Amino acid sequence: MHISHYSFGSITVDGAVYRSDVILSPNGINDRWWRREGRRLGIDDLGPVLEYHPEVLVIGTGNVGCMEVPQATLDHLASLGIKTHMARTGEAVGIYNRLARQYKAIVAALHLTC
Numbered sequence: 001m002h003i004s005h006y007s008f009g010s011i012t013v014d015g016a017v018y019r020s021d022v023i024l025s026p027n028g029i030n031d032r033w034w035r036r037e038g039r040r041l042g043i044d045d046l047g048p049v050l051e052y053h054p055e056v057l058v059i060g061t062g063n064v065g066c067m068e069v070p071q072a073t074l075d076h077l078a079s080l081g082i083k084t085h086m087a088r089t090g091e092a093v094g095i096y097n098r099l100a101r102q103y104k105a106i107v108a109a110l111h112l113t114c
Contacts, residue, residue: 001029001100006093008063009113024096024108025052039114040068043076049109050080056103057082058096060089060110067111 001024005012010019013029023030035045041059049057057077061067065088077084085095089110096108 003093003097006090006110006112011089011093011110011112019112021111021113022108023048024110025049025054026104026106027052033109035067039066039111040070041073041109042070043073046073046076049107052107053105054082054107055105056099056107057084058092058099058106058108058110059084059086060092060108060112061086062089062111062114064088064114066114 001014003011003013010017011022013024018029018031020031021033023033030048033048035041059069061069069086074084087095089112092108092110100106
């Protein structure tokens with residue numbers, strides 16, 4: 001998968017445009033991803049991510065980085081052996097595109113707004 005464009009509230013992946021938060025995985029795109037607390041990524045929100053057994057997870061925290069990722073969530077991912085990269089979504093897109101060439105078991109969880 002390749003992300004060719006991201007702007008506030010919109011992302012283009014392999015030519016298809018999505019206007020909601022997404023999870024990109026080797027199995028496809030989940031464009032119905034939402035968190036219990038909206039702007040906070042809790043451990044309970046990782047179910048759709050973890051079902052893919054990623055080696056690497058790229059987290060996009062939103063256009064200006066408003067989605068909070070608590071240390072407990074990062075610690076949980078680390079305890080599972082998942083390498084995590086977190087950045088504002090615009091930067092996370094570049095990280096994902098670069099790492100997707102190196103890893104097969106890569107997942108991106110991208111918040112598209114705020």
